[in-house]
Amino acid sequence: MGALKFVIVPRKVSAINQVSAINLGRVSNDVKRPSGRHHGDLRRVLEEAALELVAEGGPKACTLAEVSRRAGVSVAAPYKHFADRDSLLAALVQKGYAEQRDRYVAAMKRKVEPAEQLAAFARAYVEFAAEQRPMFELTFAAGLDKTKYPELLNAGAELFEVLREPARNLRNTEAGSRDLVLAVAAAAHGLAVFVLEGVLLNVSQAKDLAASSARAIV
Amino acid sequence: MGALKFVIVPRKVSAINQVSAINLGRVSNDVKRPSGRHHGDLRRVLEEAALELVAEGGPKACTLAEVSRRAGVSVAAPYKHFADRDSLLAALVQKGYAEQRDRYVAAMKRKVEPAEQLAAFARAYVEFAAEQRPMFELTFAAGLDKTKYPELLNAGAELFEVLREPARNLRNTEAGSRDLVLAVAAAAHGLAVFVLEGVLLNVSQAKDLAASSARAIV
């Protein structure tokens, strides 16, 4: 009829936390610490290894076991830093959101006209996908259940809000500005996907297209 | 720490299936062939089961083992019909492409002006994603290496060509019409993704947005 199975349902979510804001600044000194020394930095090392794996074989190739191997630690070690595999991915995605936000804010700051700000965002979006491919894949194609990680939903919403300001200057109604943001972001997203899928081979061309689509939609 | 939860894990097979008779042309006579009878229709039954699984848990939940269980056959049976798991998925994706083509051609046929044809396509694209979600997910988020399945590349290119005609009527150059197709398709794709991700909740609204984006880009 059936079998009884015991399942641990993690209750505390907090383990995911703390991803805060350290994007670049790789510690590129060699990772090879053959055995058990705690470098204290393992969390970051794990994140980097995970990103590498995504880069090489997509999200599904990013297993905790392989991440551990790459990091040169045992398969048990990651569990001191992440509740489980998905939590590791979620942490990465959150970092990705933070970096995206920074990029978009910076890109828009260089323009004054709202329409040009949105065009700059569209450019930056495609650029992010191209330059940070694994991050992008992780964010949109890792099959991660984002509803389980409220921080991610928040980060996504925050991203949306960044675009809301220029949009409000271009539309009278709330619904109008919301639709504008959605349409521009969707166009940029679609082109980004095309670039990653190989449909569009030339990145700068894709960026141009994104910008002109954004202007057209405005 | 966590909570213990008891879960009934159905071990025996067949109780699960029963779900057939879904799409078109179903053989709705009872699927209950408890043992070894070759209905000859297994290939289709497997495809349907696979699609169901994608619908329930995304591409990664679609394993050959589970597909076999659903279909009420042994895990070895599928190998007479598909070389391996990816081949099954690829077959589904190809069916999906064919259906998409039909839909887009039909949608565009109802319009005469090229711009309206592209808008109709954009609508139909979002509609397809919403109505045939598992197909759409399979096509764009199954992590399938399409370069291993030339039929898929062809089918994708064919889809592209369908849009090329109206685009040529709107742009003078080859590059121009190609970019137009890409931009319109990208906008539609982005909105479709937003719908599936839950960012955009209202499908008909998404379709409207897709159509107006398409018109704007034109």
Added chain:
DNA sequence: GTCTATAGCTGGATAGAC
């Protein structure tokens, strides 16, 4: 904080009988 060791499971794929 990290290791070793291991339990437990699931899936892919094959061989050989019918």
Added chain:
DNA sequence: GTCTATCCAGCTATAGAC
């Protein structure tokens, strides 16, 4: 064409030592 039986590989997660 399908089954049974089986093998193997790989991953997740935990326990307990240091």
